[in-house]
Amino acid sequence: MDTHLLQATHFAAIKHAGQRRKDPQQTPYINHPIAVAHVLWKEAGVQDVPTLQAALLHDTVEDTDTSFEEIGSEFGPLVRQIVFECTDDKSLPKEERKRLQIVNAPHKSNQAKLVKMADKIHNLRDLQKTPPEGWTLPRVQTYFAWARQVTDGCRGVNPQLEAILEGIYAGEFEYEGMKYRCIA
Numbered sequence: 001m002d003t004h005l006l007q008a009t010h011f012a013a014i015k016h017a018g019q020r021r022k023d024p025q026q027t028p029y030i031n032h033p034i035a036v037a038h039v040l041w042k043e044a045g046v047q048d049v050p051t052l053q054a055a056l057l058h059d060t061v062e063d064t065d066t067s068f069e070e071i072g073s074e075f076g077p078l079v080r081q082i083v084f085e086c087t088d089d090k091s092l093p094k095e096e097r098k099r100l101q102i103v104n105a106p107h108k109s110n111q112a113k114l115v116k117m118a119d120k121i122h123n124l125r126d127l128q129k130t131p132p133e134g135w136t137l138p139r140v141q142t143y144f145a146w147a148r149q150v151t152d153g154c155r156g157v158n159p160q161l162e163a164i165l166e167g168i169y170a171g172e173f174e175y176e177g178m179k180y181r182c183i184a
């Protein structure tokens with residue numbers, strides 16, 4: 001048992017307590033960071049502990065009251081740096097944040113690229129099954145096309161994750177009982 005991973009899981013669980021995903025079942029939010037770390041370990045063979053810790057923590061600053069200072073003092077400068085690279089600047093308008101994810105992806109560290117790809121894999125798999133409440137068909141299609149631009153910028157660090165993403169983009173998603181291609 002790696003105590004560093006347990007520490008990050010515990011920290012994220014407390015920070016995301018009470019938060020829910022946007023799916024109709026309102027899945028507890030903590031399922032998402034745990035799934036992202038699980039994709040890295042189980043499906044991509046990632047064993048680097050700081051990367052797995054950053055996966056568990058990747059939405060704490062963006063979506064809770066957590067500061068980068070707190071991450072640094074609990075988990076050290078490397079984990080703080082990876083989480084920083086995976087955190088959008090919420091003071092910017094949404095369109096600008098989306099554009100920056102595409103532009104910045106190729107310049108991120110290998111560890112941040114791994115977390116970004118696994119994050120998108122989990123969100124896209126969720127999206128393939130059931131879209132978040134209120135998402136229109138064009139919104140779902142736009143998300144697939146945008147995610148592909150982001151993950152294309154993360155290539156070259158893990159063939160397994162790239163293969164999973166290729167499979168998703170080549171596949172279909174379900175929307176109100178109909179099937180559509182993920183990338184038109």
Ligand SMILES: Nc1nc2c(ncn2[C@@H]2O[C@H](COP(=O)(O)OP(=O)(O)O)[C@@H](OP(=O)(O)OP(=O)(O)O)[C@H]2O)c(=O)[nH]1
Nearest residue numbers: 020021022023032059094119120122123124126127131132
């Ligand atoms: N597919 C899916 N996504 C959900 C669900 N619940 C919450 N999300 C989150 O919604 C975000 C995508 O929705 P958007 O409309 O693009 O972003 P927004 O949250 O800023 O409005 C993702 O955030 P993110 O992790 O910051 O990733 P990203 O926006 O950088 O991709 C994802 O984690 C769900 O049930 N299904």
Ligand SMILES: [Mn+2]
Nearest residue numbers: 032058059119
């Ligand atoms: Mn996420």
